[in-house]
Amino acid sequence: MAMQILFVTLAIAAALYYLAEIIEEYTVMTRKIVRVMLISSVVVYFGLWIFEGFPFTLVGIGLFTNVVEFGLLRTFPFIELTSPNFILTVVLVFVNHYFAFQYFSDVYHSFTEVLSYFTLCLWLIPFTFFISLSASDNVLPSTMQPLLSKSDDHDVLSHYMIKGKKKRSVLLTVFEGCKDLVVPSRSKRF
Known part of the structure; x- marks a missing residue:
């Protein structure tokens, strides 16, 4: 049972x-x-x-x-x-x-x-x-997103890139840290 x-x-x-x-x-x-x-x-x-x-x-x-x-x-x-x-x-x-x-x-x-x-x-x-x-x-971000206030730009991409990023989850951060310890990667230089 x-x-x-x-x-x-x-x-x-x-x-x-x-x-x-x-x-x-x-x-x-x-x-x-x-x-x-x-x-x-x-x-x-x-x-x-x-x-x-x-x-x-x-x-x-x-x-x-x-x-x-x-x-x-x-x-x-x-x-x-x-x-x-x-x-x-x-x-x-x-x-x-x-x-x-x-x-x-x-x-x-x-x-x-x-x-x-x-x-x-x-x-x-x-x-x-x-x-x-x-x-x-x-x-994907769109103009339907209710998080935009009247004082914000209505440029969806800049709003998403600057203010709309989600906080990273703790689990994802821990896994990425473990990955960097096991497989170190080179940092990009511009």
Whole structure:
């Protein structure tokens, strides 16, 4: 049993890594897919309200969450963790879960229906945004980058070369130091 759990855990980790790599490679296509997912979620919410009689508060909070997530999509793949849209999205996901648990504890639905609701309406889109948080690390600088303020030059290349460099990770610095100890290289002289 322990080996099966370990195997499933490693399979999920590999799948998440693979999805993150695909999202990093195809950010424009990912943006289009997330947009279609958001529109589909809106359609599902209206269908649940009209055909299944879900309460308007549950549907309204879900629709408002989708509107806020459309705001995150405007700057995709550049998602700032401190932006009001991102913080409001996280808060609304928790609020949406609370109302969904309240509703499903009062009204009986089969387990597959509840799982389908949670997967399609509550988990799929935030999970996609969560996986795509690292996608902006490898994207070339562009004018869509929200880090530019009005006082900065709008010359993207100079901004990237001067102010936009990421801090190097500690692990990368350690590995490069080890490489220099093992295989010394000549320094370039100009």
